[in-house]
Amino acid sequence: MVVFGKKVRKEKEEWVWRGKKIEQVKEFQYLGYTLKSNNSNRAHIQEMVRKANKVIGIVWGIGERKFGHGYKRRMMMFDSLIKSVFIYGAEIWGWK
Template sequence: MVRKVNKVIGTVWEIGERKFGHDYKRGMMMFDSLIKSIFMYEAEIWGWREYEEIERVQEKYLKWTLGFEKYIVREETKREKMRVEAGKRAVGFEEKFSERGDSKILQECWIEIRKEGRKHVWNERDKYYEGKGYACEEIERMREMGRSMKEELTVRDKDIDKQERRSRISVCRYSAEYRKIVKDEVPKYTEREYKGEKNDDEI
């Protein structure tokens, strides 16, 4: 998957340099529509796990768009790791799947899935919940009580992501100076439009 995305990125960079240079807003629009959409394919299945190679692709693209070092660029843009959305999709899929009581086939599939709980692929699911402070049994108990956990888990994942961004900055060379100017909102300069040459015949 990463190899396919790198090919797409090469094309996006080539077009981007000519059409909008380092216009962050338009650059990220292209990233979300052409690159992130590929990564998010079947995230409902693999979204329990964080893939470092996928996260590196986003950081590399952000660095190209703004020209900053990797340790700064995610904090400046407030872009979350792709694992946040992937995890949200995986949790939402599981909840939807387990709630479809009107379908016997789906319920039978869900029973088989739960039987697979001790195998490797479902260990990733356990680690995901535990990383957010919940045991799988606790999650299932809350769902049986009619409580959806998708949004709560996503909020926790976003908080963890923010802590990771800040801790990464703290160990870098110019961290003391940067911490004095860092803000909680996205800087306004990211909204500036690039005034370079445009070719309307290009996509």
């Protein structure tokens, strides 16, 4: 369970559901989006940048081999593949 808020809580509260203790965490990943207790989206953005950088190296090389000097085609392929990775979750974190 994640407790959201601006204040940093020094002591953890105990949460119980049907007699079982629920673990409290500072961050949680749900459907590929990292939720943090302080409502920061920095962790998610950093993860998307990391993934996009990985794909950039692969896609640029493929575009070079396939299209050679056809810069427009390489950029079109690059945009369609990289943007889809990078903007995942943009509806939540906005366009920072």
